[in-house]
Amino acid sequence: MTIGYYVHHQGDGHRRRAVAIAQHFPDEFVLLGTGLAGRTGGLACIDLPDDRLEPEKRGDEATRPVSLHYVPTGHDGIRQRVAKIADWIATARPSLLVVDVSVEIAMLARLASTPTVYVRLSGERSDPPHLEAFRGARAILAPFHRDLDEPNVAPWVGEKTRYMPGLTGQRPADVHSNVVLVVFGKGGEPGNADAIAEAARATPQMRWRVIGPFTPPTGEVPANLTLLGWVENAQDEIARAAIILGAAGDGLVTAALAADRPLICLAEPRPYGEQMSKARRLDALGAAVAIEAWPEPSAWPDLLRRARSLRPEARQRLHDPDGIASAAAFLRDCATAAEHPVPQTIGPSS
Structure with a gap:
């Protein structure tokens, strides 16, 4: 067959x-x-x-x-x-x-x-x-x-x-409690390294890691920010992170749910409102925090607190191992x- x-x-x-x-x-x-x-x-x-x-x-x-x-x-x-x-x-x-x-x-x-x-x-x-x-x-x-x-x-x-x-592989890993992982994929625009650097400066107690494409930074990169670019072990990075930030495509959402990690969704434009729909539903169910635009630096401490306060059960029930x-x-x-x-x-x- x-x-x-x-x-x-x-x-x-x-x-x-x-x-x-x-x-x-x-x-x-x-x-x-x-x-x-x-x-x-x-x-x-x-x-x-x-x-x-x-x-x-x-x-x-x-x-x-x-x-x-x-x-x-x-x-x-x-x-x-x-x-x-x-x-x-x-x-x-x-x-x-x-x-x-x-x-x-x-x-x-x-x-x-x-x-x-x-x-x-x-x-x-x-x-x-x-x-x-x-x-x-x-x-x-x-x-x-x-x-x-x-x-x-x-x-x-x-x-x-x-x-x-x-519909994704699972890789158990030890969670690094102060890591925010920012994920950019192949299907959207590259990330803005300067904007991510501002977010890292606003949350000095957190370590920020960025995987996927991004525009080169124009200024000094803060010590708590690591720009990795393309990696072969994206699932490992996701599994180790405390909080995940990225788009609302099926791949990242499924990986975050499989790893049982809090997710902040910034939906990207897609035909038929695919990512907007997914982000809205996740937010409504209390399984993720959906944002419509990249926040100002001062908003990041509260946004990360909101992500940490999400009830694990809300996202766990949306995943099938x-x-x-x-x-x-x-x-x-x-x-x-x-x-x-x-x-x-x-x-x-x-």
């Missing part, structure tokens, strides 16, 4: 999630996406041509089908990746394609006679393309707890959704069921 797993290239959370799940059945999963070569932990993969356009070159909106999001014309990368995916489907005959995420890939799979499971992220996704991708999937997988979902999700979408929090194994088993069950569909009886036409 072969299960394909399509990985979107925005940020790195999709890849990490796919690798964590696929490692449970490494002989059955094949990852498909752009920039995967050498980054799948030894799992089989199909590295796809890039489909991105310069924003100013996006056109053809007047003729875009209502059921699709991104279909620019005359793009060689898209032509090549569609051909490569279709050729792989024809050759490998996968039992299932997990789509994390792309409406267009979900539609392509169905056109190529392949059932799908669609990964549904947070945010307002009631537009026609998303609804059609949901409708065409055998099941929908939401990589978060049910209580973090939007309250106005269509009932049929909610009923079709399997909520599966905890067996989430990865459960997701892998669920997808394998979906693939098995797709191989042996229940015959449907079609009644006489009226």
